[in-house]
Amino acid sequence: MDTHPDALTIHPDILFRQVDDEGVVVDQRQPEVMVINGQAVKILELIRETGSRKEVLAALVRTYNGDPATITSDLDEFLVTLREREMLV
Numbered sequence: 001m002d003t004h005p006d007a008l009t010i011h012p013d014i015l016f017r018q019v020d021d022e023g024v025v026v027d028q029r030q031p032e033v034m035v036i037n038g039q040a041v042k043i044l045e046l047i048r049e050t051g052s053r054k055e056v057l058a059a060l061v062r063t064y065n066g067d068p069a070t071i072t073s074d075l076d077e078f079l080v081t082l083r084e085r086e087m088l089v
Contacts, residue, residue, distance in 0.1 A: 008047045
């Protein structure tokens, strides 16, 4: 049984962009910048486009040739980080 909430929304004060092979996340509420990898940028883009964990996961599985269980685990770990930093609402 999936116990993760499906609806995902990025806080309006969170800005991100791809810079070469990495990404930068700026939380306008705090004086810090988070550097993320290209896959994390893709996740943020998918969250913004779909607003759905299920759809983000499906797109990642289609895009990356990897074990679906590993992709799921990596996604959920990143979502925990975003929630802990209050970057999702």
